[in-house]
Amino acid sequence: MFFTYLRRELRRRRKAALVVASGLALGIALVIVVNSVSNGMGKAQDEVLQSLYGLGTDMTVTKAASASTGDAQRPRFRFDARGDDDSEQSSDRVMVQGFQTLPASTVTKVGAQSGVSDAVGGLSLQVLKVSGQFTPGQFQQNGGGGGFQRGGEPQGEVKGGGADFDVNNYSVYGTDVTEPALGPLTSSKITSGRTFKATETDAKVAVADSAYAKQKKYKVGSTVTIKGVTFEVIGIATADSGDSAADLYIPLKRAQTLGDAKDKVTTIYVKAADSQKIDGVKSTIRKNVPGTTVTTSADLADTVSGSLSTASSLAAGVGRWLSLAVLVAAFLVAGLLTSSAVSRRVREFGTLKALGWRSGRVTRQVVGEAVVNGLVGGGLGIALGLAGAYAVTAVSPSLEAQLGAGTGGGFGGGGGGGFPGGPGRRTAKTLEVALTAPVSVTTIVLAVGLAVAGGLIAGAFGGWRASRLRPADALRRVE
Incomplete structure (x- = not known):
């Protein structure tokens, strides 16, 4: 009886039902689109941050910043200008990025902390190679004669000569x-050759970043010399997005030897056992491993600016408040329309009560109709929301993300930041990412929940109105 009466009434009042369903559909569709766009911007931000910290890394641990290292740490180069020798001279200086290191034992200590799944150390180095030659000058006597100054010194001057040196910084x-699975190389993909083998802890092998390899014309099998040590290039790596962590990657033990940093690391890459408890793990490490700075992906996200950050803030703030306002308005309109429909059915409900229907049965009938309207509206809203999300994904508008400059010690250990900004300084960079709007199962479940909630709220308005009707008063009114 309930479903028969329900079906008949919905057919008879299909226009009113469609109006209520349409209002709910618009609100639900807006919520789906806003949530999907917000998820897409979160995905875009993860893509940007991945270029800094790599897959699987939840946070990094570095030495806490200290006062200036002073002139003693500045690179110094000394060359001899020997008579008429104009042969080429060169010198390498390998320095720890930022001059801030941690004992390698800190890696084990961090890995033993509660909530840490794995911890791996890395050493970031900066290499300055200066090469060139001195050209001896030619002494010419004044006036072309053989005059001498007092004391027997010849009169004249040195003309020509000089020095021509090139500086290579990588x-x-x-x-x-x-x-x-952890470390700086996880933010890149091997596109040629291979990556390191677990047995190559002290091997003279290197993986080159694709951009640097193109610049220097390196390929698999090429050799590169660092501080007199020749390394074979075994692979070419391409950064997934943005800049790579370094120009060249070599085994940690070899890097420690080159940088005179035995048993030292600059960065510890940490993977948390539970990605939902990263803040707790961060606090534990800071408490139990003093003198360190712990940086999470959330900390780096605060440094992202540009249109991606603006759009993300808009979706998180204005977009969600707008969705909430539209939903509240849709629920109120649905409730008022349902209540108005009950008022127009006074004689109908009065007759039903006179025939023995209790107020609760009448209320359930009204709520049932409203819930069905809500589900219809939810279906329409999901369809509209999916269409809107698909349109955003199809268009794929481009967003700009600018990573602010900062000192070394963040994810990636400072990367290939160079000396123009000072040792250990990471220069700002700008990336472009395409915005998508992925619709998650959670969003669909939320939409269905909103549809049911909208129907219940509308039914509550109408049911309350119907429950207050008295048969005698209802029968005296003309519809």
Whole structure:
């Protein structure tokens, strides 16, 4: 009886039902689109941050910043100008990025903390190679004669000569080859050759970043010399997005030897056992491992600016408040329309009560109709929301993300930041990412819940109105 009466009434009042369903549908569709766009911007932000910290890394641990290292740490180069020798001279200086290191034992200590699944150390180095030659000048006597000054010194001057030196600056990262799932190389993909083997802890092998390899014309099998040590290029890596962590990657042990940093690391990459408890793990490490700075992906997200950050804030703030306002308005309109429909059915409900229907049965009938309207509206809203999300994904508008400059010690250990900004300084960079609007199962479940909630709220309005009707008063009114 309930469903028969329900079906008949919905057919008879299909226009009113469609108006109520349409109002709910618009609100639900807006919620789906806003949530999907917000998820898409979160995905875009993860893509940007991945270029800094790599897959699987939840946070990094570095040495806490200290006062200026002073002139003693500045690179110094000394060359001899020997008579008429104009042969080429060169000198390498390999320095720890930022001059801030931690004992390698800190990696074990961090890995033993509660909530840490794995920890791996890395050493970021900066290499300055100066090469060139001195050209001896030619002494010419004044006036072309053989005059001499007092004391027997010849009169004249040196003309020509000078020095021509080139400076090559690049970054090298020492990575723990026994832990390929963590570390700076995880933010890149091997596009040629191979990556390190677990047994190559002290091998003279290197993986080159694709951009640097193109610049220097390196390929698999090429050799590169660092501080007199020749390394074979075994692979070419391409950063997934943005800049790579370094120009060259070599085994950690070799990097420690080159940088005179035995048993030292600059960055510890940490993977949390539970990604939902990263803040707790961060607090534990800071408490139990003093003198360190712990940086999470959330900390880096605060440094992202540009249109991606603006759009993200808009979706998180204005977009969600707008969705909430539209939903509240849709629920109120649905409730008022349902209540108005009950008022127009006074004689109908009065007759039903006179025939023995209790107020609760009448209320359930009204609520049932409203819930069905809500489900219809939910279906329409999901369809509209999916269409809107698909349109955003199809268009794929481009967003700009700018990563602010900062000192070394963040994810990636400073990367290939160079010396123009000072040792250990990471320069700002701008990336472009395409915005998508993925619709998650959670969003669909939320939409269905909103549809049911909208129907219940509308039914509550109408049911309350119907429950207050008295048969005698209802029968005296003309519809």
